[in-house]
Amino acid sequence: MDFGLSPEQEMLRDTVGRCLAETCPLDHVRSCSETGSAVSDQVMAALHDIGLTGLLVPEVHGGLGMTLLDAAVVAEQLGRAVAPAPFLALSVLAPLALMLAGSAAQQAEWLPRIASGAVRFGVAIAGIVEERDGVRVRADGGRLTGTALFALDFAGADYFIVGDVSGRLHLLAAASTGVERIALQTIDTTRSIGELRLTGAIAEPLADDGGLAARRLRDAGRVLLAADSLGAGEAMIEKAVAYAGEREQFGRVIGSFQAVKHMCAEMAARHEPCRALVWYAAHAFDTNPEEAALVACHAKSLTGEVHRFVARTATEVHGGMGFTDLLGLHFWFKRIGFDRQVLGGPERVRSDAAQLQGLTATT
Amino acid sequence: MNLEYGPEYERFRDEVRDFLARNGKRAPESAQRAARPTTDAVAWQNLLLEHGYTARTIPREYGGYGAEPDILEARIIAEEFARACVPGGLSNQGVSMLVPTLLELGTEEQKRRWIEPTLRGEIVWCQGYSEPGAGSDLASLRTSAREENGHFVINGQKIWTSTARQADMIFCLVRTETEAPKHAGISYLIFSMDLPGIEVRPLKTMTGHAEFNETFFTDVRVPVDQIVGQRGQGWFVANATLGHERGMLGDPDALENRLLALIRLMQEEQIGSARAIDNPVLRDRLVALQAEVAAMKYNGMRVLSNQLKGESGGMAKLIVKLQSCELAHQISALAIDAMGEMGILYAESPREREGGVWQWNYMFQLGLIIGGGTAQIQKNIIAERGLNMPREPRLALDAAQSRKEVA
Numbered sequence: 221m222d223f224g225l226s227p228e229q230e231m232l233r234d235t236v237g238r239c240l241a242e243t244c245p246l247d248h249v250r251s252c253s254e255t256g257s258a259v260s261d262q263v264m265a266a267l268h269d270i271g272l273t274g275l276l277v278p279e280v281h282g283g284l285g286m287t288l289l290d291a292a293v294v295a296e297q298l299g300r301a302v303a304p305a306p307f308l309a310l311s312v313l314a315p316l317a318l319m320l321a322g323s324a325a326q327q328a329e330w331l332p333r334i335a336s337g338a339v340r341f342g343v344a345i346a347g348i349v350e351e352r353d354g355v356r357v358r359a360d361g362g363r364l365t366g367t368a369l370f371a372l373d374f375a376g377a378d379y380f381i382v383g384d385v386s387g388r389l390h391l392l393a394a395a396s397t398g399v400e401r402i403a404l405q406t407i408d409t410t411r412s413i414g415e416l417r418l419t420g421a422i423a424e425p426l427a428d429d430g431g432l433a434a435r436r437l438r439d440a441g442r443v444l445l446a447a448d449s450l451g452a453g454e455a456m457i458e459k460a461v462a463y464a465g466e467r468e469q470f471g472r473v474i475g476s477f478q479a480v481k482h483m484c485a486e487m488a489a490r491h492e493p494c495r496a497l498v499w500y501a502a503h504a505f506d507t508n509p510e511e512a513a514l515v516a517c518h519a520k521s522l523t524g525e526v527h528r529f530v531a532r533t534a535t536e537v538h539g540g541m542g543f544t545d546l547l548g549l550h551f552w553f554k555r556i557g558f559d560r561q562v563l564g565g566p567e568r569v570r571s572d573a574a575q576l577q578g579l580t581a582t583t
Numbered sequence: 584m585n586l587e588y589g590p591e592y593e594r595f596r597d598e599v600r601d602f603l604a605r606n607g608k609r610a611p612e613s614a615q616r617a618a619r620p621t622t623d624a625v626a627w628q629n630l631l632l633e634h635g636y637t638a639r640t641i642p643r644e645y646g647g648y649g650a651e652p653d654i655l656e657a658r659i660i661a662e663e664f665a666r667a668c669v670p671g672g673l674s675n676q677g678v679s680m681l682v683p684t685l686l687e688l689g690t691e692e693q694k695r696r697w698i699e700p701t702l703r704g705e706i707v708w709c710q711g712y713s714e715p716g717a718g719s720d721l722a723s724l725r726t727s728a729r730e731e732n733g734h735f736v737i738n739g740q741k742i743w744t745s746t747a748r749q750a751d752m753i754f755c756l757v758r759t760e761t762e763a764p765k766h767a768g769i770s771y772l773i774f775s776m777d778l779p780g781i782e783v784r785p786l787k788t789m790t791g792h793a794e795f796n797e798t799f800f801t802d803v804r805v806p807v808d809q810i811v812g813q814r815g816q817g818w819f820v821a822n823a824t825l826g827h828e829r830g831m832l833g834d835p836d837a838l839e840n841r842l843l844a845l846i847r848l849m850q851e852e853q854i855g856s857a858r859a860i861d862n863p864v865l866r867d868r869l870v871a872l873q874a875e876v877a878a879m880k881y882n883g884m885r886v887l888s889n890q891l892k893g894e895s896g897g898m899a900k901l902i903v904k905l906q907s908c909e910l911a912h913q914i915s916a917l918a919i920d921a922m923g924e925m926g927i928l929y930a931e932s933p934r935e936r937e938g939g940v941w942q943w944n945y946m947f948q949l950g951l952i953i954g955g956g957t958a959q960i961q962k963n964i965i966a967e968r969g970l971n972m973p974r975e976p977r978l979a980l981d982a983a984q985s986r987k988e989v990a
Contacts, residue, residue, distance in 0.1 A: 221592075221655055221891065222585045223884040289584060461970050476973040478963070484970055485962035489902040496881035496899070497874070503584045518874035525871070570870040571863070579846070579869070581861040 223496070225293065233293045239266050240301035246548045249410060252304045253551070258412035259375050263305040272307070274335025276315045281331035283315070288440055292447035292502040299451030299559070302551040304410040306340065308444050309373035309381075313437050314341035317381045317389050321426035321433035326391070330379075342377030342394075344368035344416055345441070348387055348434050349564045357418060359384040359425065364392060364418040370562065372441075374403060374414035382416065382423065387431020390423035397421065408558035410551060436505075439513050441563045442520035443501045449559035450491075450498050452552045453527040456534035457487045459549065463538050474537075483533050490526045497522060517573035524560035524569070531556045586884070592655050599663040602634060610669045619749035620673060625704040628673050636660050637672020638702045641686065646699025654890050665836030675746065677701040677708030681754050681773070688812050688820050697752075697773070709776070711741040711755030711798060712821065719960050721756075722765045722818060726800060728757035728772065730807060735759070735772060737780075737803040743954065747783045747796040750776050760815050769817035774805040790946045791930065835883040838876045838907060841914045841944075845869065848936070849921045859921040868917050875910050879903075898969045905961040908952045915945035 225233065243266040252260045267273065275291055277283020284290075291312050298307055315334055318327050333339045346369050347356055355367035368382050380392045394401060398421035403414040426433065461484050464475030474480045501519035505512045531553040535542040542549050564572065574580050588596070609630065611623040620628065631637040632648065639657065641647020650656070664671045672678070682701055685694050700706040717724040726739025737757055747753070753776055760768035776783070780803040785793035812820040849860035849869060860866055886896045886903070918941040919926035928935040929942050952958050966972040 221588050221888065223881065223888040224584065226584070457970075461972060465973065472976060473973055475966075476975055478959070478975060481966040481972050482959065482962045484972060485965040488898060488965055488970055489905050489962070492898050492902050493875070493878035493882040493906060496885045497878035499584065499885075500877075500881040503586070515877065517870075518877045521871065522874040522878055566871070567867060570867050570874075573870045573873070574866050579860055579866060581857065 224499070225289075229290060229293050232290060233297060235270055236267075236272070236294050236297040237300070239270055240297055240303055242266070244301045244303045244305075246302075246551070249302050249304060249551055250548060253409040256409075257375070258304050258410055259306060260304045263303050267305055267307070268337050273311055273337045274315075274331075275311050276319070277331045277335040278319070281327065281335060283331065283335040287502075288312075288443060288505040289499065289502040291440075292444060292498060295444040295447035296451035296454075296498075299448035299453075299555060300455045302410050302452065302455075302555050306342075306373035306376070306412070308441060308448075309343035309371075309377075310334070310341050312444055313343040313345070313372070313441055314379075314381050316440055317343070317426060317433060317437055318391075320436055321389055321429055322391075323427070326424070326426070330391070339378045340373070340376055341379050341381060342371045342373045342414075343381045343437070343441075344371035345381070345383040345389075345434055345437055346370035346563070347385065348383045348431070348438060350568060356385045357382060357416075359386070359388060359390060359423070362422060362425065363398075363420045364390060364423045365420055366418055368416040368418070370404070371414050371416055372562070373412060374401070375412035380416060381426075381437075382418075383434045383437075387434045388428055389426040389433055389437075391426060392416070392418075392421060392423040396423075406558060407554040410555060411558055413562075435513065438563055439516040440505055442516040442569065443498065443505055445559045445562055446494075446498045446501065446516075446519040446523040449523040449527045449556055450494055452555045452559070453487075453491050453494070453523070453530040456527075456530055456549070456552045456556075457484065457491060459547075459552075460484055460487065460534040460537035463541075467539070480537060483537055487530045487533050491530055494519075494523050494526055514573055514576045517569045517576065520564065521566040521569040521573070524566040527556045528560055588655055588659065592659060595656055596659045596663060599636070599660055600667075602636070603663060603667045603669055606630060607667050607669045612670075618746070619707050620675075620704040624673070627670070628702075628704045631672045632702060636664075638678075638682075641682070641698065641702065645686070645694050646702045654887060658887060661834075661836060665840060668840065673702075673704055675707065676710045677706060677752075680710060681708050684754070684771075684811060684820060684823050687823050693773075693811065706752055707746060707750045708752050708754060709744045709747040709750035709796075709798075711744055711753045713743045714740055715742055719957055721821075722769065724756055724758060724769065726755070726757045727761070728759050728770065728805070730759070731804075733807055734804040735770075735807060735810075737772075737800045737805060739800050741798045741800075742786065742795070744783070744796045744798045745794060747776065747798050748785065752776060753798070754811070756817050756821055759817075763815060766818045767815050769821075770814050771811045771817035771820040772805055773809050773811060774803070778803050778805070780804075788946070788950065790943050792943075794947070794950075834907070835876070835880045838879060838910055838914070841911060842873060842876050845872075845914055845918050845921075848918055848941075852921055852925070852936075854923065862921075865917070865921050868920075872910070872914055872917060875906075875913075879907060879910060898965070901965050901969045904956065905958055905965065908948065909958070912945065912948040912952060915941050915948055919945055 244263045271284050272294060274283030275286050279285040315331060318330050357364055357366040357368050371380055378394055380394060382390045382392050398419045400417040401414055406413055464480050465473055467474050498519045501515040504515045535549055535553060538549060541547055610627050611621060635648030635650055638647040639650045640652045643649035682698050685698055712721060714724050728735035728737045752773060754773050756769050757772055758768050759770040780801040782799040784797045786795040786797050787793045850858055852859040882899050886900045889896050922936060925936060929939045967974055
């Protein structure tokens with residue numbers, strides 16, 4: 221019995237943490253944001269050097285063959301550093317899609333190239349969570365038509381995994397005829413997201429599995445967004461505590477006022493249990509498929525709620541400075557905002573959780 | 584991440600399950616914390632003692648089972664009793680607070696005299712800590728004990744003495760050294776509640792019941808050897824037990840069981856032709872609480888693992904009392920809301936649900952949020968010990984007092 225990270229996972233956490241501390245200081249995040257790029261070449265290269273691109277790719281295909289809990293450990297560090305680098309779609313969801321629904325030939329063709337960094341993938345499965353603006357993607361005779369919103373790791377992707385309205389996944393080359401790519405601007409300048417407008421674009425279908433792989437992708441995505449939120453939230457709490465220990469008003473540090481101290485304690489008290497839940501959700505994804513979807517929902521909705529509270533409270537602890545651009549606190553605030561909404565906000569996710577347990581009306 | 588307990592522990596789990604399957608029906612209906620144990624409860628307690636399902640690690644010479652401390656065995660027992668909805672051993676203040684204190688700091692004679700009958704439910708204890716003027720600032724307590732002819736003579740008043748009406752004995756904090764700084768002037772005494780000069784008055788709470796009491800002492804004479812630890816060390820002795828009490832109030836199995844009861848209620852309660860759980864707003868609140876309870880469950884496993892490794896629980900442990908009490912309260916609040924107007928029925932009213940237990944819980948759990956270290960004190964602890972934030976600057980008055988003490 222050992223509920224927690226293995227020594228190897230702790231080493232992975234520390235390695236990624238150190239790598240990001242060196243390559244992704246706040247100044248760098250800021251300069252990427254100012255140039256409008258959510259992909260930092262230097263951060264991407266550094267992550268690639270420690271093998272993260274192929275984190276989930278099986279070793280036979282040139283990857284590290286690691287688990288979703290390992291990926292969650294990495295995602296937490298990326299959130300902590302507000303790192304402008306593709307990871308969720310590129311290194312987790314795309315390889316998972318191929319591993320779950322790709323043929324042996326498709327796996328042999330694509331997984332090694334993902335691991336080596338030769339190709340970059342984005343993933344567009346927002347439509348399987350909920351339809352917005354009345355758009356959807358239909359597949360017909362190996363061609364995709366319609367619009368896929370909120371494709372993750374969008375900028376610079378050579379290929380996309382696209383979910384159609386039936387839940388089936390397809391592999392689409394970004395440069396194909398009939399593919400129009402439109403970048404979307406979000407609050408979070410550290411992540412790249414966009415839409416695909418498809419008019420009879422030729423795509424390679426993955427297995428027709430009744431939407432199973434797509435649902436697994438959704439669950440994995442929810443867990444990793446929760447893990448990202450965990451890292452970003454923890455960083456905000458640390459910043460608030462540090463600031464409250466330095467800033468003086470009325471002749472004393474503001475952290476000695478109970479009003480401020482209790483704001484920090486409330487953040488910590490609500491944040492801390494999220495860590496165990498996220499770890500368990502990632503572990504369940506790897507080991508207990510029956511429970512995985514439900515705990516993924518719990519992790520996603522709880523971190524969504526808790527870290528929204530943390531984001532605003534940590535900002536308030538910083539007073540007026542928190543509201544300015546100067547401290548850059550808003551990068552974490554916005555990262556948390558992104559993590560909360562993508563692949564289902566708390567209400568959507570809780571509604572899914574109710575359905576998964578059979579709590580909804582049968583009529 | 585390894586959530587397997589291993590084959591040896593699974594064999595132990597089978598033993599516990601087997602015991603519960605054979606004997607579970609002999610259990611009293613619920614753990615009776617606030618009253619003197621019934622004959623059934625005492626019989627159940629003795630059965631559990633015999634099998635080592637309570638007082639498992641307490642040495643045999645003091646009436647326990649004498650097993651080596653084993654966190655996983657303890658956890659398995661708790662899990663299986665919760666799963667079977669069967670109360671575990673007595674968890675009154677004598678068992679959960681006095682016994683650990685005596686084991687740690689009592690004399691050999693005190694251990695032999697008090698622990699076994701307490702475990703067997705023969706002696707019921709109450710706790711004399713808080714006073715009307717000493718709540719969160721417990722160390723400012725003023726109940727005095729002056730020494731006179733081999734006795735302490737006690738005068739003063741305690742409050743929140745639950746079970747004082749039923750109790751045989753009290754463990755009590757008193758001020759023995761009036762000149763010492765406030766933390767250093769306290770002693771921890773144990774004495775009979777039958778002594779002349781003790782008066783107990785029921786303290787009726789917002790629930791309409793008197794779950795607590797006020798206890799008054801007028802020239803109560805206690806032999807000087809009925810002290811645990813040395814004179815003036817009572818604060819240290821009491822803190823050993825406060826740790827046990829805080830641990831007691833955060834039980835993830837209890838939260839899970841309350842949540843299951845809430846789901847059953849929401850499936851049974853009809854609003855028009857639909858069930859309460861079919862209301863999307865109520866259902867959303869339910870699932871939000873499920874996520875919180877799940878998080879506390881895994882947080883508990885994390886704390887357990889840290890303990891297995893001999894590490895301190897850290898932040899994951901510090902937050903348990905605050906979060907669990909709050910969560911329990913929110914579960915009761917949702918139950919009341921799901922019942923609509925039925926939710927206010929109380930006091931054996933016609934149409935009352937489940938004996939009014941949800942309203943009673945909702946009110947009593949507010950008491951638990953306040954008691955055992957208020958939510959605000961918990962937040963101070965989380966901030967100061969967990970986050971290393973600065974302490975509140977001492978008031979001028981306090982500082983003046985310490986200057987006087989030094990002089």
